[in-house]
Amino acid sequence: MYNPFIQFEPFMIERLIRLNMVYLVTQTYSRADTTKDAGTKIHLLLTGYESLELARKHRLVLKDKFAAIIQLNLPAHRAKLQSMLYTNSPYRLWFAIIKNKWVVEKQINHRFKDPLLRYIKSKTNWRVGYDDQLRPQLVCIFGELYVHLEHGSKKLEIRLSNLEKC
Numbered sequence: 190m191y192n193p194f195i196q197f198e199p200f201m202i203e204r205l206i207r208l209n210m211v212y213l214v215t216q217t218y219s220r221a222d223t224t225k226d227a228g229t230k231i232h233l234l235l236t237g238y239e240s241l242e243l244a245r246k247h248r249l250v251l252k253d254k255f256a257a258i259i260q261l262n263l264p265a266h267r268a269k270l271q272s273m274l275y276t277n278s279p280y281r282l283w284f285a286i287i288k289n290k291w292v293v294e295k296q297i298n299h300r301f302k303d304p305l306l307r308y309i310k311s312k313t314n315w316r317v318g319y320d321d322q323l324r325p326q327l328v329c330i331f332g333e334l335y336v337h338l339e340h341g342s343k344k345l346e347i348r349l350s351n352l353e354k355c
Contacts, residue, residue: 190353191300192220193293193327193334197235197282199274202261210237211261212244213270216253216332218283230281231255233273234332237285247331285329297325297336304355305336308347315340 205211218234233255238244244258259266273280287293305323309315317323317340326337327349334349 190220191296191334191349192283193287193296194218194220194234194283194285195288197274197284199271201284202267202270205237206261209239212238212241213259213261214238214244214247214251214332215255215257215259216251217255218332220334221281221283231279232281232283234283234285235259236329236332250331285332287327290327293327294325297327298323301325301336301352304352305338305347307355308352309338309340309345313343313345315343315345 205213213235215233215235218232221232236247238247241258241260248256248258259270261267261270272278273282302323305325306317309317323338328335328337328346335346336349336352338345338347
């Protein structure tokens with residue numbers, strides 16, 4: 190599975206607090222299970238929010254035993270997050286942020302061009318040739334990855350997991 194997100198690092202905690210992004214939603218992150226520690230670590234995705242209301246909306250849509258809201262402005266929550274980052278912790282944490290958007294879009298276009306074309310041909314009435322340059326953008330909605338495409342005035346969002354099956 191394609192994993193565009195970066196590992197969460199301890200220094201990020203203070204940066205998030207300075208940016209007022211003090212609410213983190215946790216959830217199971219299966220896209221990282223192909224890494225070297227698959228099966229030995231529980232992979233969790235962290236998504237940051239400035240608003241508790243938005244964090245709660247995200248948390249409410251999750252059906253996940255690891256779903257929670259960590260509030261970085263609470264010392265107990267911050268300490269728990271820091272303990273989850275220890276080497277001997279059972280967790281590996283990922284942050285729902287893409288380091289280099291341009292590189293990821295290039296990778297998506299290269300890796301998923303054929304599945305994208307098959308999906309477009311079977312599910313839309315778009316007329317897209319093999320030589321047409323697609324400009325897919327990766328979008329994260331409540332921890333789920335989607336590929337966003339535009340063709341003229343038409344827009345399409347496809348779950349990345351659906352493209353991986355094509």
